[in-house]
Amino acid sequence: MSLSSLDLLALTFNSLRGNPLRSALTTLGVFMGVASVSATLQVGTISRAVIEKELSKREAPHLTVGLWRIKGREAKLEDMEFFRQQLKGLQSISAVNFVWELGSPTVFQGREAEPDILAISPDYLLTSGRRVLVGRSFTKADFVNYRPVVLIDEILAQQLFPDQDPRGQLIFTGQNPFLVIGVIETKRNSEEDEPKGGLLMPMSTYSSITGKQRINSLWLRPQNLKDMKKIEAQAKAIFEQQFPDSDFSSWNNVDDILQQRETFELATRGLTAVGIISLLIGGVGIANITIAAVMERTPEIGLRRAIGATRRDILLQFILEAALLSLVGGIGAIATVHGLTVVVANTFKLPYTFKSNIAVLSLSSALLVGVGAGFLPAIRASQIDPVKALRSE
Numbered sequence: 001m002s003l004s005s006l007d008l009l010a011l012t013f014n015s016l017r018g019n020p021l022r023s024a025l026t027t028l029g030v031f032m033g034v035a036s037v038s039a040t041l042q043v044g045t046i047s048r049a050v051i052e053k054e055l056s057k058r059e060a061p062h063l064t065v066g067l068w069r070i071k072g073r074e075a076k077l078e079d080m081e082f083f084r085q086q087l088k089g090l091q092s093i094s095a096v097n098f099v100w101e102l103g104s105p106t107v108f109q110g111r112e113a114e115p116d117i118l119a120i121s122p123d124y125l126l127t128s129g130r131r132v133l134v135g136r137s138f139t140k141a142d143f144v145n146y147r148p149v150v151l152i153d154e155i156l157a158q159q160l161f162p163d164q165d166p167r168g169q170l171i172f173t174g175q176n177p178f179l180v181i182g183v184i185e186t187k188r189n190s191e192e193d194e195p196k197g198g199l200l201m202p203m204s205t206y207s208s209i210t211g212k213q214r215i216n217s218l219w220l221r222p223q224n225l226k227d228m229k230k231i232e233a234q235a236k237a238i239f240e241q242q243f244p245d246s247d248f249s250s251w252n253n254v255d256d257i258l259q260q261r262e263t264f265e266l267a268t269r270g271l272t273a274v275g276i277i278s279l280l281i282g283g284v285g286i287a288n289i290t291i292a293a294v295m296e297r298t299p300e301i302g303l304r305r306a307i308g309a310t311r312r313d314i315l316l317q318f319i320l321e322a323a324l325l326s327l328v329g330g331i332g333a334i335a336t337v338h339g340l341t342v343v344v345a346n347t348f349k350l351p352y353t354f355k356s357n358i359a360v361l362s363l364s365s366a367l368l369v370g371v372g373a374g375f376l377p378a379i380r381a382s383q384i385d386p387v388k389a390l391r392s393e
Helices: 005-018 020-057 077-086 124-128 140-144 154-160 203-210 225-242 255-296 298-306 311-348 356-382 386-391
Strands: 063-069 090-098 106-108 111-113 116-120 132-135 149-153 170-173 176-184 198-202 217-222 247-252
Touching: 005 020, 005 311, 020 255, 020 311, 020 356, 063 225, 077 090, 077 217, 077 225, 090 124, 090 203, 106 154, 111 154, 116 203, 124 217, 140 203, 149 154, 154 176, 154 198, 176 198, 198 203, 217 225, 225 247, 247 255, 255 298, 255 311, 255 356, 298 311, 298 386, 311 356
Parallel strands: 116 198, 149 176
Antiparallel strands: 063 217, 063 247, 090 116, 090 217, 106 111, 106 170, 132 176, 149 198, 170 176
């Protein structure tokens, strides 16, 4: 007659309590393996969070092609359109000129600032990933009609308009008046770039004031970050084709982050290998201890078979023992790694939140290894001949 579920649980707990050393060693093996796996997953999660946090402080990942040393024909907006048509995997492209010709400082009612001034083409906000916080962005009419309108960033808005709305206000850069139509986010362009305030104007307005039609740089934003190097190679080939006698320079604003991510990925792979090995070692330990338990408890198994226990009861008891020890070891490992991660994250100010999916994955790996390692010994125990088992007592 088969045992009830409650009787089976009671027998399992009694067996585990009766062999505390064996149970502790099995639990320890699971604990070490799951701790390694959980720690590896936490490292990967934190590293991704660190990268995302750093990316959020910067302009959108983009490639800058500097066109300052062109010989012969100057680069113009038509060349930007040619790049747009030829480059594959491009989300947006913008022409950007750093403006020095207008003079400084930028002034509003006695307040002065020294912002970075950029003349831009229409898609600049998309390329840079900046958002308009107050007011509006440039319109097609602003570019077509050469309007003297500007966008300022948060820092410049605080410098010139600490206590009032900057929209509709007239500011002066050099001797040139500009109407403020909106405020955009302040973001760094690179790791070394410390924002000091920014002012944007339409490229057409800049050309009408200075008489210059050339563009100094192109900003290229890929659809996928992983395509940055590929787009850089494409841009270089196109530039050499269009301007064969000229030199240019190119760089991207997230090169340090890409290197950091590559380092994190290599470290995560190494830790993953260590975690898997530790978990497998724990599984081998479970298998060895379960085999020893079967040999030690052969007379007990024979007696239980003789009084009515089925092969299924014996099999389920050994599997249940492995599962319970795996759960205890796995939960203990997850709780320990979580506690240590919180301490490390608070100490080094790292972004960390507990992820239930990581806990589930770690616990599932513990159960898989524990039950898997104990399955064959459990089958062996269920197939023991009760007569021979009783004679071996």
